[in-house]
Amino acid sequence: MTQPESIYILIPVHDRKAITLACLEQLDQQENLQRYRVVVIDDGSTDGTAEAIQRLYPTVFLLQGDGNLWWTGAIKKGMEYAYEQGADFFIWLNDDTLPSSGCIPAIVNECVQSSNKIVAAQCYASSNFEMPTYGGQKKRFLSVELFHTPRNQAIACDCMSGNLVCLPRSIVDKIGYPPSDRLPHCLADIVYTWEAKKAGYELKVLGNATATCAFNPLEEGWASSAISMEKRWRLITSPKSNLYPSAYWNYCKSFYGSLAFIPFIQVYFRLVLFTIARWVLPLSWLKTMKALKQRILS
DSSP states (O other): OOOOOEEEEEEESSSOOHHHHHHHHHHHHTTTTHHHHHEEEEEEEOOSHHHHHHHHHHHHTEEESSSOHHHHHHHHHHHHHHTTTTEEEEEOOTTOOOOOHHHHHHHHHHHTTTEHHHHHHEEESSSTTBOOOOOOEEEEESOEOOOOOOOHHHOSEEEOOOSSEEETTHHHHOOOOOOOOTSSSTOOOOHHHHHHHHTOOOOEEEEEEEEEEOOOOGGGGGOOOOHOOOOOOHHHTTTTTTOOOHHHHHHHHHHHHGGGGHHHHHHHHHHHHHHHHHHHSOOHHHHHEEEEEEEHHH
16 A cells, blocks of 8 residues: 655745745645655745745755756656665646645546556635636547546546646656656656556546646737737747757657657747737737637637
């Protein structure tokens, strides 16, 4: 039988001390710091994150990075440590994701029922649980789309956002660790869980396992975000962007194989067209057009 001490919560962090401490406080209030092993992978923070954790939460184990791990490297480092310690399950938890009471035990209990199951929580933008954000995703022909798992439902999916996910130890033996060399930050969670599904794992989102996490502004629709297109173009050179070319190419290859060049070229072509549209039309017009399109499609 799986013991709580063989379950490791892995939290990658970098230079956002207040957010990290809020996450640990939430875990502490729910007694998850006492129930599970909690590992924070601090990727070279310079804002006193590590010192604050050591002072306030001495039971939390700290792994240090040099600032170049990014999300995938940090999660990989945490998984390697937990694997060596004999972990039966890994829980990915982003520090801006606050699990509701009972959320983590719920996804763990679901995972424990099967040796080849990966389980995610359903995230919402706020604690009123009205606007869903991260969770499961479905693969279409040449796209991957987020979907909402309502309360009292559990829905199978093709891949997952990595905000709050429970994975079994066996995944390392079957497919290795997340690909930090190919996908240093964005899209690694989606590709890794997709590769796990192809290896035979069942992926499921629990609607009753809820958490709060607002959308990353960089991941909002181009017509919904106040971020300028000029800034988006500059950010393409950073691994923090979903359109970081080398990472996006590896993402396309994983999902679409020999057709990878189609969605790869398409997204940058759309970015050019939308940039022109933002120059010509007010953002309010574009938002209205997007809303109209969504009504028509629905």
